[in-house]
Amino acid sequence: MGLLSVCTQLRAIASDPFPIEVGVIQRFGEELKDEMVITSPNGDPLTLTFEENGESQTLKTDRLTLEIETVPLTKPKVREKIVLSDHATFETAETSAKTWEALGLKVEVTQPGRWQVWADTEVYNSPLLRRLLLESLRDDGYETPYIETEVLEELVTASFVVSGKRYTPEKLEIRHPEKRIYVNGSDAPKRLYPGSLRLQPNSYGNYTLVNLVPVETYLRGVVPHEIGPNAPLEAVKAQAIIARTYALRNLHRFKADDYEICANTHCQVYWGLSDTNQRTDRAIKATAKQVLTYENQLVDALYSSTTGGVTAFFSDIWDGGQRPYLRSVVDSTYGVWDLEKRPLNQEKNFRAFINQQQGFNETGSRAFRWRRESSIENLSEDLNRYLKRINHPDAETVTTIEEMRVTARSRSGRILEMEVETEKGIITLEKTEVRSAFGPPRSTLFYIDPVLKSNGELQGYRFIGGGFGHGVGLSQIGAHHLAKQGWSAQEILSFYYPETEIIPLDEPNLQLQLTNDH
Template sequence: MYLTALLSSAALLLALFALRQGEPAPPPLPSSGQNIRVLLSAKPGQYLFESLEVTPLYARAQVRGGPDPQRLQPAFSSLGDGPLRFTAQEGRIRVSVLGKAYDLGPFAEVAADPEAPGAPRFLIGGKQRGDFYPEYPGRLLLGVREGRLSVVNVLDLQEYLRRVLPSEMPPNFPLEALKAQAVAARTYAYSRMTAPPERNYWKSLGADVDDSTNEQVYNGQPPQPSTDQAVAETLGQVLTYRGALVQAFYFSTSPGSTASIEEVWPDRERLAYLRARTQTNPVTVNISSERQALEFFRNWAPEGFYDGESSLFRWRVSLSRSELEAVLARTLPALRRASPEFVRTVEGRYTPDRPEFELGTLQGLKVLKRTRGGFITELEVRTSTGRYWVGRESNVRNLIRPDKRYTGGPDVMLERFNGVLSPNFPALPSAAFAWEEEREGNNLQRLTFWGGGYGHGVGMSQYGALGLAKAGKTHREILEHFYPGTALTVLSPGSKR
């Protein structure tokens, strides 16, 4: 009670100070112990199931249906009866089991039977990952959309994090790195749960997040004792800045520096705790020219880099001019259609999304803008038909796809720092790269890309957290390093929503 009073007084003082400074008071923090809503994907980037098989495990499940999620009525209970087979027919959900069929209406739920002990988990047909068959706790909400089924898994946030952590960070990482990841993942989840619909697309689909790398990977790997420990030992811990939840972005591997949020995503506002941070000691990062960038990325010695244990700390890939032309002829139009504000024609007759567009002969690439840590945020493509500007880090990475599905030839090999060759990488691992040209006279023949890191570069580098943990840093110190000026805050307990 005394602690609660102190927290309340601190919140009041913070609000009064903010008002006195002419700033709005931060929104109230959520309580811990809430449920999160996860939209499940049928395939990468697809969220509608043609049909769905759900198998209850360990305890009896109840199936309910109705005209909307608030008015669901029990239909039947099931355990050990085989899979429940759901389909969408004429705007209604139908389910069959043991030769019986039930009409559930436009919405349905599969959840624990309130009259039976225990809480079931669910296997979902088509959601296995190799030999791993993920189990889904909580409850499943089904709806009909575009003649197919959408599925939202509603579950306790701690249970969600138990399945996020091993999917996002190797469980053999030191405990302090795992705890830093747990806090970042929990903060990220709460920020998405509390975001208004206009700032969270998934809210329009009845969810807070999806289960993929669009947000946080959920149930990509089974829970592990080490990651369970990290989740348990950080119960309720989140990062705040001036009393509000932070945007706790994270990524796999830095090339030696992180990036400021507005550099990578120019449509986002500058944030004091998401600034470029050097991930080296005693090595320094000094990239002020393309010559220095190439020298930096050609340095494959990991000593002095926090991320030096990552296989993608450094990488390289080589593409011939004809391979690059085949790639760019597809990626430039696709990127123009997806984000026209970041892809445009500087010189030439047609924009890349026009049917008349022809790439022509590739003459070269040119860096127009690069962060101090080496991430390219603006790039120019020069061809015989014109010059084309590409902005935003993700577009730069997706412009050059070292994948035979784009080149049309044999496997394209990306060499990792540890010597492993990865065939047909879907995009460049990061936008932190430079290149060497091979020419015959003025004619471009080949580009060899030398790069570093994996991911967007904003926030916490997971392999950087590994390096700091091995150097003896606590999870508090790791988080302070990657999100400077933030506070580690423990949420008060509350009821589930």
């Protein structure tokens, strides 16, 4: 999507009810037992629009059951792609994609499980082209890319029955006169979605159910599930502004799958109109169309549950350029720690910081400080699973961890690098990959101590840390505390995003763009 079309789209969104596209069920058909029941909220019929065998169809029904079938192929079909890189988060995947593009490659960011950067499957669309590209990359010294090949003997299709006849559309539009539709998926509770729905194929051989919903209505399904329904009103207002900004800044995340944003913690939690409430609706209305900006551009509106007492720079967590407004801020109003005098990249300072518990905005919250322990056997199993998941060259050979050590921290205390010594050599984990590789850490704000048996033999490691999530930007728990102290939404956002400004989405000077560097 070019800059001009992005600006046009966001200007249209500014005048609701232009819809955004939310993937509410992303992998329908991943399991053959998957089923989805879609119903009218009041008995009035749903309108189904689709094409089948080149013929446009329109049907009416008040209840629709989508099922998964497999269709045998007369001749096996090969589905393959070049995976250029593999990442725990979209932010780092996007930075990697830009690096590959700078080399002249056409790429796409995908999410088959973890985030991946693929060589564009439409450009590199033949076995020969893919192998020539991989060979060229190998010649240039790039060892990470690989070809992933599947031989398909059957295809997954979604179908439904209306009036005794079965239909198998590739794409299906579902509408209701009141723009309210119930969806009950195999692994999801029954939820009421506003707007309309679209079932469409994705890049992984199954389907995504997409909800087309105006952004202000979308926020009704986000804010209560992110900040909590009983949060102080000013904290809820701050969440509404930041959630709106986050959504509009991230409409390009799922371009490869032809929708815009997801409905889980990889984006923002969105439950449609299920469990909306008056308090959060009031905050959304009071902040209607307000977004957070830096130099008249939408900020990268990242936030987390709990910072652990100090927010992180963007680059502490992800690859990519710094954002001036995403910086390290001690999450306290009492001056309990001076980062200039006692930077947290020094291990002695860091341990003292983690062992200090009073005076922070999050003091007393469940995830503010934590201690978790794991045996060498369990940590080794964690590591082996992780290496296989990312297709690491040592995935088939590593079995046992011999030692672990933190080798680099940022000034905010986040782990930048951890070395894991195994019988096959040292594996270096960077930033959020530490959380991906091991079960115990709840953030990258932790230190480790060995746990020894009575004979001095290594038994495991104890993880002592703080925070839950990446720790960049607003702390939802901290916002609760500040609002209770009488802070306004604007003051809360200025605290967590210094030098930013709240402005209306339809402000003429707002530069609506999807770049990630300021």
